[in-house]
Amino acid sequence: MRTLIIEDNRELASLLAERLGARGIDSDIAGGIAEADDHMAVGQFDVIMLDLGLPDGDGIDWLRGLPADRPPVLILSARSTLDDRVTGLDTGADDYLVKPAEVEEIAARLRALIRRPGRRDPVVLTVGDVTFDTTSRQAELSGRPLAIGRKEADFLEILLRNAGKVVPRERIEGALYSAADPVTPNALEAVASRLRRRFAEAGEEDILHTVRGVGYLFGNRRTS
Amino acid sequence: MNSIAGRLLRGLLISGLAGGVVLTLMVIYEYGLLSPNPPPFWRTVREITEHVLVPFGVFLALFGIGALLVVRRVERQLKAIAGDVREAAQDLRSYQMPPDALPAELTPFTDAVNELTSRLAEHARRQEAFAADAAHELKTPLSILALSLDKLPAEDAAPLRAQIHALSDMVDQLLLLARSNAPDTAQRRSLIEPDSLARRIVAELAPAAIQAGRELSVETDHPAPFRGLEEAVAASLRTLIVNALRAAPEGSEVIVRAGPGANLAVIDGGQGLTSDELERLKARGIRADRAPGGAAGLGLAIADRIADSHGGELVTCLPESSGLALRFPTARPA
Numbered sequence: 262m263r264t265l266i267i268e269d270n271r272e273l274a275s276l277l278a279e280r281l282g283a284r285g286i287d288s289d290i291a292g293g294i295a296e297a298d299d300h301m302a303v304g305q306f307d308v309i310m311l312d313l314g315l316p317d318g319d320g321i322d323w324l325r326g327l328p329a330d331r332p333p334v335l336i337l338s339a340r341s342t343l344d345d346r347v348t349g350l351d352t353g354a355d356d357y358l359v360k361p362a363e364v365e366e367i368a369a370r371l372r373a374l375i376r377r378p379g380r381r382d383p384v385v386l387t388v389g390d391v392t393f394d395t396t397s398r399q400a401e402l403s404g405r406p407l408a409i410g411r412k413e414a415d416f417l418e419i420l421l422r423n424a425g426k427v428v429p430r431e432r433i434e435g436a437l438y439s440a441a442d443p444v445t446p447n448a449l450e451a452v453a454s455r456l457r458r459r460f461a462e463a464g465e466e467d468i469l470h471t472v473r474g475v476g477y478l479f480g481n482r483r484t485s
Numbered sequence: 486m487n488s489i490a491g492r493l494l495r496g497l498l499i500s501g502l503a504g505g506v507v508l509t510l511m512v513i514y515e516y517g518l519l520s521p522n523p524p525p526f527w528r529t530v531r532e533i534t535e536h537v538l539v540p541f542g543v544f545l546a547l548f549g550i551g552a553l554l555v556v557r558r559v560e561r562q563l564k565a566i567a568g569d570v571r572e573a574a575q576d577l578r579s580y581q582m583p584p585d586a587l588p589a590e591l592t593p594f595t596d597a598v599n600e601l602t603s604r605l606a607e608h609a610r611r612q613e614a615f616a617a618d619a620a621h622e623l624k625t626p627l628s629i630l631a632l633s634l635d636k637l638p639a640e641d642a643a644p645l646r647a648q649i650h651a652l653s654d655m656v657d658q659l660l661l662l663a664r665s666n667a668p669d670t671a672q673r674r675s676l677i678e679p680d681s682l683a684r685r686i687v688a689e690l691a692p693a694a695i696q697a698g699r700e701l702s703v704e705t706d707h708p709a710p711f712r713g714l715e716e717a718v719a720a721s722l723r724t725l726i727v728n729a730l731r732a733a734p735e736g737s738e739v740i741v742r743a744g745p746g747a748n749l750a751v752i753d754g755g756q757g758l759t760s761d762e763l764e765r766l767k768a769r770g771i772r773a774d775r776a777p778g779g780a781a782g783l784g785l786a787i788a789d790r791i792a793d794s795h796g797g798e799l800v801t802c803l804p805e806s807s808g809l810a811l812r813f814p815t816a817r818p819a
Contacts, residue, residue, distance in 0.1 A: 270625050276632045283635075314621055339624035341657050342664070342716045360624040361631035361653055363646070427688035472691045474703030474741075475684045480692070 262375060263305065264288040267297045267320065268312040268337070277310075280364040286371060293317040306332050308374050310367075313338040313349070321352050333374040337362060386421040388480060390465070393421050402463045412437055413456045416449075420469070420479035429476040453477060490556040494549060501545050508537045562587055575712075575796065575817065579606035609667045616663030623656045658724070658787045661717040665794040676816055677715050679708040679743035686722050687741055690730070699730050700738040708744035711813040713795045718811070721788035721799075722749055725809050728784065729753040740808075750802055750810035757807030760800070767799065785809075 264281065266288045268274040278288040289304060291297035294317045300306075311334055313320040324334060333355040338345065341359040349357045356370050386393045390403045398414045400407040409417065415437050419428055430449055437452070438444045450471070457469045470478045513519060518529050566586055573580035579602050582595045631649050634642040683703045694701040722741070729739045729751045737754040758766070767789045788811070789799040797813035 270629075273625055273629050273632070276629060280632050280635045339621045339628075341620075342661065344716075361628040361649055364632055364635045425692055427691045429684070429688065470691075470695050470700075472687060472695075472701060472703075474705065475687050475691065478691055478695060480695075 262286050262307050262371070264371060265291060265297065265300055265304070265306040265309045267291045267310065267315065269293060269316050277367070281368060284364070284368045286368060294323050297323065308332050308371050309334045310371070311336050311354070313340060321348065324352050324354060335370055335374060337367065386418065388421050388424040391421065391468070393417055402460065402465055405463060407459050407463055409456060409459050412452050413459070416452050416456055420477060425480050427472050427476050427478045433477065490553055493552045493556065497545055497549055497552070501541055505537055505541055509533060512536055559588060575814065579603070613663040613667040616660045620656050620660040624653065627653050655783060658720045658784065661714070661720050662787050662791050662794070665714045665717040665791050674712050674714055676710045677713050677718055678710050679747060679749050680705045682715065682719060682722065683741045683743040683749060686719055686726065690723065690726055694730050694739070697730065698735040699733050701726070701730070702738060702740050704740055704742045706742060706744040707746070709746045709815045711747035712816045713813065717791045718795065721791045721811055722751070724784040724788045725751040725811070729808065747813040747815045748810055750808055752802060752806045752808035755807050757803045758801050758809065759803055763799070763801050763809070
């Protein structure tokens, strides 16, 4: 995987290249827009990492001028407000990260950008000791099957797909019940507590969390 | 009374009385009222009435009514402008008085006030530009630090990484503060729904809170929207929640309450800050080194200033509950 790093701070750019190199991602460095154009003219890149405030122009304007068949672009910028991120993404950037970012995260996002086309969700979802087969609807904890109903399986699937994040209850309701189904306020909590009971019976007490007023979160201290 | 109408009426009365006395004296002299053989009394009265009282009465009445009409009109213009200024203040816009809105005599005053507001606006704009530059400059060394940590063993890097993130958050907050003070942010201000903002920030912070063994939840109590720079308000709320989570004992719950009205309260199980303690923290302002909890003190001061730049305030929830609340003025119905 070959990356073009466009960043005016030499020290930052070479450190970035070095740390990404340690993860098997090769990079070229451009200190400004003119240099970036030179690199683009002669090299083939899988992905571009772009800083916005450059000495010879604004990264956003440069991004606008790129041809349609350009490689995916990850903006790495000090500008952190919602406005900045929305502008960056609206201009056609494929992802936006705010400085200071961790190498681990930068590398993960770069890899995600490259495999984005044709990407398919895995058939078996795994979070820590929990696995869920999305076709057979079978859940397992540490290799032992869990006996869960249809609604609990749907609930678990959404949570596993968003493990480590709070999933809003409206979204879960939308996935579990059709619009015609009347949903009583406690219906979702009932499904959640049945699921929690199944996990507790199997020896996992602390994995499904209610964020009251917002939604649900899946994961424990070991898995996330 | 110190009104222009009052002064005009008083002036009219005094000049009327003085003119009346002069005219009376002239009438007395003209008709020889004080001569050895004065005209009969009733004739004297009639002369004075015809030549002094009636003309003055007519003059004073017409002039008085005219003056009052002019004063009323200017008053109405002033009230209209005051309304515009108040509206601008509520939307946190800067305001320039239109040149022809008031009589020419008031031009020096309106010009001076216009100049003052435009200089204040320019000052705030420069502050924002400076803060943006400073934030950008500070982020680069922080990025270099964060990347360098990658060379350290994970357990050594973790606490340093947390510090870098705290520093970076603080830089963002300072930038947002400068941005909420800038007058041309009016178009960036949107209608903020307290409950959806609370849900967004709680969803963002809940995973870390649960990891740390604390619970985080949202309660709503008739929330009403308010106008503001959403990212700045979000940063203030985030600061309050992070502080509350830090202070809350393990296993306890931190509740974010949206409402009543345009209020966002963060309630924890701690002892809470009394309003005196909170005032002291706010007054210390930027001097985080002396505030208890260091970064927390600075964060609270910034949260308070962001609220202040929205016409709101940071207050304590004591004695009803332990916690802090951001209180904003409710948006006017459009």
